[in-house]
Amino acid sequence: MPQAAAAIAVDDTVTPRQGEVLDAVLALLLEGRDGLTMTAVARRASCSKETLYKWFGDRDGLLTATVRWQASKVRAGNWDRQHLDADALAESLEAFAANWLAVISSKTSVALNRVAVAHAASGRSDLGRIVLENGRFAIGERLKPLLEAAREAGLIAFDDTEAAFRTFFGLVGRDVQIRLLLGDSITLSKAEIAADAARATRQFLTLFGAGRPAPRNRSN
Incomplete structure (x- = not known):
């Protein structure tokens, strides 16, 4: 597994494409995908796992960015x-x-x-x-x-x-x-x-x- 990088920290820095990835995470959770994996997200968002690791670091980084993405609406x-x-x-x-x-x-x-x-x-x-x-x-x-x-x-x-x-x-x-x-x-x-x-x-x-x-x- 690639070494974890820093997750996206500021809501305003999320690009439209990254937003699509975060929406894909939310969609998987909505479907009851409790065992969320980077592979499942990459497949749903039509991107590579390498891109996910580059943008979000690791699975916790991806989940953190997803929560921030949802909370940024408030x-x-x-x-x-x-x-x-x-x-x-x-x-x-x-x-x-x-x-x-x-x-x-x-x-x-x-x-x-x-x-x-x-x-x-x-x-x-x-x-x-x-x-x-x-x-x-x-x-x-x-x-x-x-x-x-x-x-x-x-x-x-x-x-x-x-x-x-x-x-x-x-x-x-x-x-x-x-x-x-x-x-x-x-x-x-x-x-x-x-x-x-x-x-x-x-x-x-x-x-x-x-x-x-x-x-x-x-x-x-």
């Missing part, structure tokens, strides 16, 4: 630290919440997380750690700068950034992810996702709103 909207107001904060939080709900409720994310949980329980691979570090933790680091900027602007108040993020994360996700992982047939429409995102944002700003009323419900 963004905190476009916001300007210098011109952050209550409406811009609410809009950015809603964008994050809607993106995250859409990602975690997708069949590919459910399949990926099921495999990661199984591997973490059995110790068969590092996939559980990979998903945790490059999914949940990475997404948190993506939103925390917005929360801290909003605190600096006097829009919200909290002592601990991680605790504030976990509160928002919980308000957004509720029990959706665990129900999906356990086989509940939840189907969230775009309208339902938007409504849930707006609700979670209002609740969060009510809890942490630094004495200000929560912004109006713009989804109506």
Whole structure:
């Protein structure tokens, strides 16, 4: 086996062709290919194993890039630290919440997380750690700068950034992810996702709103 190289580390550096390879990994996981191999990915993506090793290093590098590729879809909207107001904060939080709900409720994310949980329980691979570090933790680091900027602007108040993020994360996700992982047939429409995102944002700003009323419900 070729010596492992560094995996692609930044989502924005993924080329369209590499994105096709990562989509192939997700497709194999969706089909229940628990024993994912470089050979299977190369065959599905119509590329050589040598190319996979060159781009991603080894199997863990490929899985890490795949998780980052999926997690990169969760963004905190476009916001300007210098011109952050209550409406811009609410809009950015809603964008994050809607993106995250859409990602975690997708069949590919459910399949990926099921495999990661199984591997973490059995110790068969590092996939559980990979998903945790490059999914949940990475997404948190993506939103925390917005929360801290909003605190600096006097829009919200909290002592601990991680605790504030976990509160928002919980308000957004509720029990959706665990129900999906356990086989509940939840189907969230775009309208339902938007409504849930707006609700979670209002609740969060009510809890942490630094004495200000929560912004109006713009989804109506």
